[in-house]
Amino acid sequence: MSVRVTRSRRPATWSGLASALVFVALLSLPYLVFANVTSLLVNLFILLVLATMWNLLAGYAGLVSVGQQAYLGLGAYTVLVLAQNGVNPFLAIPVAIAFCAVAALPISLLVFRLRNEYFAIGTWVVAEAFQLITVRFPQLGGGTGASLPGLGGFDPALRQAFTYWAALAVLAATLLAAYLLLRSRLGLDLTAIRDDEVGARSVGVQPARAKRIVYLIAAAGAGGAGALIIISQLNVQAASVFSVQWSAYMIFVAVIGGVGTIEGPILGTILFFTLQQSLAERGAWYLIIVGTVAVLVAMYAPRGLWGAISDRFDLRLFPTGYWLHPQGSSPGGLLARLLRRER
């Protein structure tokens, strides 16, 4: 029986078009709304960047890290050091991103020696060590933190608009990078490793190399988020930027939204953020509730909210896999469903 294989179906074409429209709409937002809205969105974008990158790491490369805040802090402090030496903070963002990817290489040599289960705490130790090293440098503000120089000359409204655009740019780059990565040869390698590592190895896939590349990319993404944090807050404090709380946020968002899909973290971020706005004054209760939900989702609905939606409605907005259309049956037919399960 012949089978026709396609990347996407009509919903994906529509979602591509819709993404472009949303992007343009978001781009023009600083002209339309006040700065309190855009600065809220900056925080949302930062969270989405982090969740997307964590999802890439855990959902596709099988690397559960609890230490991505190491690169968050490294990115923020890279911007600080460059700004202290006269570089425009906005121009320092790409430098911070690149620097985090480079710094992740030697770190990966160390933490990759730990088995999957211990890898999680190993990355956490690295983040703790980064924090303790940072506070030893008085020029970085020590434990009390440092404020970001170099943005004083900007008009506040203009500065906030630029911050917003920078965050939008980092977010767009992150989502595009994740999407293209998963559609590339590397994405195929990762899927093969996830399904059967020994089998993948036998057909020439190099798991260690593929995982390392994803680790470097995730570090770069976290570095970009860290750069955005210092620019939007205008100061940085080691205990807060290196806090494991960031890991809690990215993990909860990805798990509730759906690990292993691009759509999941987007949905999760919007949900998390809405909850955060309405439960903010509840303090610790907020994290108790979200944490409990994440635990229950991980145990009973491991594919998350988006997994449930895409199963129910047969929907993929960012197609990274393949659709099989057996001849003579509709694309949604039983055989196609079975074949998709296999994917």
Next chain:
Amino acid sequence: MAWLNAVVQGILLGGLYALFACGLSLLFGVMRVVNLAHGDFAVLAAYLGLAVITGLHVPLLWSTLAVAPLFAVVGYLVQRLIIQRSLEVSPLTTLLVTFGLSVVLQNAMLEGFSANSHSLPSGWLAAGSFRLTPQLSIGHFSLIVFAAAVVVIVSLQLFLSRARLGRQIRATADDAEAASIAGTDVRHVFGIAAAIAFATVALAGLAFGGYSSFDPGAGTQRLIFAFEAVVIGGVGSLWGTLLGGVVLGVSQALGAQVDSGFGVLAGHLVFLAVLAIRPRGLLPGRVT
């Protein structure tokens, strides 16, 4: 003399770290689960100990008789109701679930006990010490904790190698499917292993509460120290864990001697150095 004192205090502190690491090591050895809420459960045990000590007016040592069995029950339930289910989803799910549990526990303790720090009144134990020289003295309490760590490790070792239930645990760890064919109730055996691990967590938490003050967020660092002790010593070896704890304790004490803010970082750096030079640890055990 100050350096010798640092080494001695570091060794004793290492006993506490080894006590923390036992439970982590056991859970990983038996069911390949890294419990990221390990440290938070220990802090919870310290709070329970505080309630028992102030409520019943008993000394710290006696409170272990109430808290450790209670924690064994908690461990059995956590294993049967939460960890087992996550294991069946996927091994990595256990990390997500125990991490979520850690955040929930920390914030629940924050809500219930406030952010203030407490310490366990250890009475005459805390005050007493053997004064060897004017600069070098060994506190009774830290000596008892070190001895407790050694006793726990020796009994665990004996239990796992000699006792019928211990051998059943090892058999299940080696091959759960074969063990279940041979008539072992795998889930129950895992539950027992978790109960033992949690009882050691309770001991570690109480010892920690007697050593220094604790607050709801203190668990994170406990987990990290326990983990470092396990990896420095060598995964899969209980004696290695004791050695790892001692190496970590001595590194921290010597680091703190150099500069008071350098202690914890020195421990992390030694851990990373071991990872770089001897990734299998100082006393690599057979991985059960």
